[in-house]
Each structure stands twice: as structure tokens, then as C-alpha cells.
Amino acid sequence: MLIRRSPGIPPSEVTPKHLYLNRRSFLAGLPLAGAAFAAGSARAGTKLNGIAKSPFSTTEKVTPSNDVTHYNNYYEFGTGKEQPAGLAQKLKTSPWTVKVEGAVNKPQVFDIDAIMKMAPLEERIYRHRCVERWSIVVPWIGFPLNELIKKVEPTAKAKFVAFQTVFDPGIMLSERAAGIQLPYVEGLRMDEAMHPLAILCVGMYGEDLPKQDGAPVRLVVPWKYGFKSIKSIVKIKFVEKQPPTTWNITNAHEYGFYSNVNPEVDHPRWSQASERRLGEFFMRKTLMFNGYGDQVAQLYSGMDLRKYY
Amino acid sequence: MPLKRILSSRWLKVAVFALCLVPVLLLVWKAFNGGLGANPIEFITHATGDWTLRFLCITLSITPLRKLLRLPELVRFRRMLGLFGFFYGCLHFLTWLVVDKFFDWNEILKDVVKRPYITAGFTGFVLLIPLAVTSTTGWIRRMGGKRWQMLHRLIYVTACAGVVHYYWLVKSDIRLPVFYGAIVAVLLAYRLVVSLVKSRKPLPRATGAAAGEPTAS
Numbered sequence A: 001m002l003i004r005r006s007p008g009i010p011p012s013e014v015t016p017k018h019l020y021l022n023r024r025s026f027l028a029g030l031p032l033a034g035a036a037f038a039a040g041s042a043r044a045g046t047k048l049n050g051i052a053k054s055p056f057s058t059t060e061k062v063t064p065s066n067d068v069t070h071y072n073n074y075y076e077f078g079t080g081k082e083q084p085a086g087l088a089q090k091l092k093t094s095p096w097t098v099k100v101e102g103a104v105n106k107p108q109v110f111d112i113d114a115i116m117k118m119a120p121l122e123e124r125i126y127r128h129r130c131v132e133r134w135s136i137v138v139p140w141i142g143f144p145l146n147e148l149i150k151k152v153e154p155t156a157k158a159k160f161v162a163f164q165t166v167f168d169p170g171i172m173l174s175e176r177a178a179g180i181q182l183p184y185v186e187g188l189r190m191d192e193a194m195h196p197l198a199i200l201c202v203g204m205y206g207e208d209l210p211k212q213d214g215a216p217v218r219l220v221v222p223w224k225y226g227f228k229s230i231k232s233i234v235k236i237k238f239v240e241k242q243p244p245t246t247w248n249i250t251n252a253h254e255y256g257f258y259s260n261v262n263p264e265v266d267h268p269r270w271s272q273a274s275e276r277r278l279g280e281f282f283m284r285k286t287l288m289f290n291g292y293g294d295q296v297a298q299l300y301s302g303m304d305l306r307k308y309y
Numbered sequence B: 001m002p003l004k005r006i007l008s009s010r011w012l013k014v015a016v017f018a019l020c021l022v023p024v025l026l027l028v029w030k031a032f033n034g035g036l037g038a039n040p041i042e043f044i045t046h047a048t049g050d051w052t053l054r055f056l057c058i059t060l061s062i063t064p065l066r067k068l069l070r071l072p073e074l075v076r077f078r079r080m081l082g083l084f085g086f087f088y089g090c091l092h093f094l095t096w097l098v099v100d101k102f103f104d105w106n107e108i109l110k111d112v113v114k115r116p117y118i119t120a121g122f123t124g125f126v127l128l129i130p131l132a133v134t135s136t137t138g139w140i141r142r143m144g145g146k147r148w149q150m151l152h153r154l155i156y157v158t159a160c161a162g163v164v165h166y167y168w169l170v171k172s173d174i175r176l177p178v179f180y181g182a183i184v185a186v187l188l189a190y191r192l193v194v195s196l197v198k199s200r201k202p203l204p205r206a207t208g209a210a211a212g213e214p215t216a217s
């Protein structure tokens, strides 16, 4: 029964995409699960050139890109893991703008091209740990979020940064179906946002971002649970008070504002001590701050991480 | 009546048996063909959990169907369907035991006690064990129809526990657990109504089942 799918099967050899995209609805045999989706054409991403390597990259084995593009949490495009790979293709990612506003001296609207050229692009191979106890290793491409922050010159009032995902009810699930309030919102404390590990991500695996992975621009905060790394950003606002965040609104008891990866603080419904790295058979131990403790632990010195989960 | 003939045929029983094996065969096939997606263990856990719950619902619908459609022959399939529910439950439980916990009894105990959704699933599963053990005709005889029937009403608890288990484990999209909850509710409500009607006007002896045929679930 418990057969591991050998990693490294070339994408051309696995089941055709439309077949396995369908399999949940097939198994479920229910109209509810059988949402229609755009035919999943093989992705031909745009190659990104001149990408610098980064000392922050891990040397761990990178997860096959096919897994990272077909195992997504993007509730606006389906609450199953395979649905976003199909449904998210409806999202129009160009033209695209990101509005930056709030407590800043230079509020402005950035075109996606301006963002792509804002700072030298780097490859950051990060561990990515989902709150649901699975993890992947992804070669993201982007630049430190603090580059954008410096450009807009936050004022003394800017204590937090609030992010917002695009919301298009015409192509997305309703709030009721998704079970979360939309648009999706996230937030960071200012010092977290300034941390060099936090990046604005515009690509992965050498190419621009696939839609289901948060195209055209997303956040990646590797020491926090995946849901903090908000996708398809259209608005960034600098604020004085801690902003509302989607999963915290949904269930404050289970998902805190900080949501740092922490093997010692369990989710109320499951232990966070271990995780399944996609492609591995058995669970592995989860690391404090997802293994980025050396870099980020000082951000939280003196804080009770049980209280501020 | 041809339908009744078909329902009584040996071959139909074999066919239903084969059909019940399809979900597990499909899983095996997919396992060998890279069809289990990026997280095969989760896929197996979910598929087997889904089929456990589905078989519980199917088993519970036999009695209402055979009464409402006046097809007493349907009862021939009930034991087999119930045992398939138990079979998929075992696969589901074993996936968790072996791959998630790798026989770490300390962790297992902690999970069962501390995680309400595991507590519910575990309760539901454990309650199925005596039912599977006593599913043979020999046990019906040994226990007597009445007591056997009482015992096998535990499947009501398992079905409810299964739904609660499902409801508690989803993160936000509760549509499917609610859907199964509604099915189980209807199936149990049917029994409640029947027993209320019966207790209102106690007919002379031969109501319910034909003598000797236990009718639990």
C-alpha cells in the first residue's frame, strides 16, 4: 500500500495533468468537488536571467518543481491541493500593479516591470513549512522586501506592514466556499519585514512564478508557516497597529499573527513537532524557526512564543 | 420479479464484492503510476478515510432502502458492505499508525488523548472492531438476535464519530463533512422515526423483522 512515488520522474512521464487534476473529484464522486477548471496546459514560464546566488540558500535537496506547482494552498482557487494548478490559470497577471500606501513619505503604485527591476534578483533556496505539517525546499527568485520598503520611506508611524492579495470574485471561490474572508490579507511587524531573509518573490526554478504559486509577486518569509507568505500581492500598506490577517480572523485560537515555525508549540489540533517533506516517506523533525533561528531568533527575544504563537 | 431474482443471485454478490475492491485497487494502481500526487501518504489517508465513511453510509442505507423499496433481498449485502467499511478503516488507521507515527506508542497515545479529531476517529474505529468480529452467522446465533442487534447499533456511534472526526480535521472548507453529516442524520432519523412509530402502536409480535433475521442497522 505505502509506496513512495519515486521522486525525479520527468514530468512527461507522469499521468497527464488533466487526469490527475481530476482525481480528487473522481474519488469524491460528488458534485461539490467537481469544480470545473481551465485545461491545465503545460507551463512554459519565462526564464529569468542574471540571477545571483545567495549565501542564505540551503544545500538541501530541492523539491521537484512539479510537486511545488501541483500541491498548493490557494483557497481562492479551490480548497484542494491540486485545484489551484488548474483554476488559478484564469488569473490575469499582466498588467499588474502593486499599490504601496499608508505611513510612508513616498506612497506610489509600482508596475510589475518596475518591481522586477527594483533590485538585483537572487535565487534563495529556502525550506518552506506549511502549518499543515508538510514542507518543501524551493529555489525562489526575488529580492529583499526591505529594498522596496526603503524606496517608499516609511514614517515613524509605520510599525507594521499589511499585505493584500488580489481579489476577483468573477474567477475565484466565494468566501463561503473558501471558508475564509476575502481578499486574503497578511501582515508583518516592521522589523520582520526589514529582515534580509524576507523577500518579495517574483519567480522560482529559474522562471517567473506560476499563477498557482502566487504570480506575479508574492512574499516569502521562510521562518514562518507558509500562509504568512502571501501570494499575488496588489497592495502593501504601512500601519501603526497590528493589521488583521486572514487565518487569524478565521480561527484566532489556531493561527496567531506571528505564526513562526515552532516545533514546541502545537497547533490545537495537531503536533507541530514533525513534518513530511514532500517526496519523503517518513516524517522528519521540525526545526525551530524552520531552521532560521540563528538569523531571526533575536527578533523575538524576551517574547513568550507560546502566547505570541 | 426479475429484480428480486437478480438481487438473490450469487453472481451479484461476487460483482458487488469486486466493486467494493475498486477503490483500493485504484490506489495501488496509482501508487505504481505516480498518480498519488505530491503527497502520496496524505492522498492515501484521505482516500481511505473517505471510503470508510462512504461504506458506513452505504451500510446504513441498506435497511431504509430495503424497507422503503420492499426489497428484503438487499440485506444479503449488508454484512459485506459493513466489513468493507471496516477494511478501509483498517487501511486508514494503519497508514496513520505506520507512516505518520511509525509505531511511536508514546506519540500515538498523546495524539489519541490530546487531539479531538483523532479521539473521535479512534473511537469510531475501535467500536467497529467488535462488530467485525461478531459479523458471522455463528456469532448471531451465539449472541441471539436481540443482543446482536443491540451491539451492532454501535455503527450509529461510529458513523457520527466519523463525521465529527472529519468536521474537526478540516481547516475551513466544511462542505464535505457537512454533506456526510446530513446523510448520516437522515439515515439515523429514519430509524428514530420508525422506532417512534413502532412504540406508539405496538402491533402484535410480528412487526419488524421476520423471526430469526436480525435487523440492527
Ligand code: HEM
Pocket: B042, B045, B046, B047, B048, B049, B050, B051, B052, B053, B056, B089, B092, B093, B096, B118, B120, B121, B122, B123, B124, B125, B128, B158, B162, B163, B165, B166, B169
Ligand atoms: C471509522 C472511523 C474513521 C472514519 C470514518 C474516518 C474518516 C476520515 C475522513 C473522511 C477523512 C478526511 C478525508 C479527506 O479529507 O478527504 C479522514 C482523515 C484523516 N483521518 Fe480518519 N477516519 C476514521 C478513523 C481514523 C482513525 C482511527 C485515525 C487515526 C487514529 C484517523 C486519522 C486520520 C487522519 C490523520 C486524517 C488526515 C487528517 C489531515 O489531513 O489532516 N482516522 N478520516
